[in-house]
Amino acid sequence: MRILLTGARGFLGSRIRQTMEVIPAPSLRDMGREEIAALVGETAPDVIVHTAAISDIGACQANPEGSYRANVELPVWLAETAKNAKLVMLSTDQVYSTHPGPGPFREEDTAPGNLYAEHKLEMERRVLEISPDAVLLRATWMYDLPLYGVPNRGNFLMNLLKAAATGEPMLVPMEQYRGLTYVRDAAKNMEKAMGLPGGVYNFGSETELTMGQLTQQLRERLGLNLQILPGQPRHNLWMDCRKAAEGGCVFSSTAEGLENCLSDYGLI
Template sequence: MKKILVTGANGQLGSELNVLSKSYSQFEWVFTDREELDLCNLDNLVSEISRINPQIIINCAAHTAVDRAESEFELSDILNHRAVAVMAKWSSNTDCKLIHVSTDYVFDGTAATALTESALTAPINVYGQTKLAGEKACFEENPDSIVIRTSWVYSSFGANFVKTMSRLMQERDSLNVVNDQIGSPTYAADLAQAIMTIIAHPNWQAGIYHFSNEGEISWYEFALAIQEIGGFDCTISGIPSSAYPTPAKRPQYSLLDKTKIKEIFGVVVPDYRTSLEKCMSLLKE
């Protein structure tokens, strides 16, 4: 029985993989978070992974606090880059399959059409820079790795835009939401399913893949969809990013092209609205 190690188990994607693992009982699953596997302790990381001895690693762990990353470069670099290099090297040495999750923030946001895997990377914040360094380390240490870039992740688990908006729409009469950043949300349950489709596929094909839900929307339009599905009575106004300054710059346009992951692995990509309705009905329960 193959053993799958999932890092970042308490995050949104790790939690969704935990739910999905019940349907994949042909694998032995090991879910770890900081307590069970401290990725910041680089000196012990090899011996800790060796102790678990997985045949597949799904690395969901990351320093994802985008604004905090601006002042926490060292922590971001360890979690998003250097720990990834250790995992990739270990995987290469032991013939273990590695799936590493990355981000649309590796792009500068100046594109006007959906970004393919070969589009030029040029991150504009520390989070994006350290995640790109992690991607590169992955392939330097283990060319057989798979990297999946995703965007705007939400789930019924953890803290995210959908849960924050749902709460604020019930607490406030009006909200301002940025309307000039364009992309597509990703329901973490759909990403978890995509990862398992890849693992179950007979042909492992290393490389970079893009995954988000279908649709091209702004955060403002995303908020309007949340409002409509939730039936919230709140006035929502669109504002430019310049009216809402943050420590880290955000890409203005980061819509991901999903053609490659569909064609190579037969991954099904649901529309963002369908998935949002699913997630919000779970939240209502």
């Protein structure tokens, strides 16, 4: 099976490459529709796993045109020019960021509160119109620890360890429920995701702990001298991921995933 992977040098993409054989796409940043069509024609993929994006909320807000190009037009061009390929594309839990309910949110509960999420939602809708067999994965905030030569991103676990190392207090939205996913779990589930029927899926670890409980649990587990301060209360971003689980994409809970990550790096 020929799997074309975009964003192959990114945070998630570089971990996907560690789990399966892929054709890494060159950067799509300067590509237009014709270049995308040429890439698809040259690589003739059976599957396209599309992770390339501007995934930073602030960067999207500061550069709406750039966000629209990266997060809507590029995936739409991929869908238009790759009619015969199964599409697996990444979206985000930010699509629930202003929902008035407590969660966990199902796929139909969308209420985006920023441009990044609005663009991802438009992308989902337009890609599914072109290719009803496409799989749109709404990922949670993901994390990993630094690995030489592999990109990392700002994430909850790094924030916690940095706060403990510097003595800076960590601001935590204590009452917020939010799934956090070990990025390697997401990468490992990508093969199963390729077999899902077309549609939108919440994709990641669920949680039964608030961010405050989770942070306190980690502080104790690692024996850290970490000062936790209550941050601005934030809306829950808690997804119900049973639809993906029924299709075989099974994740550990947020607390278990953190335990697995720390264990993989020999920290516990």
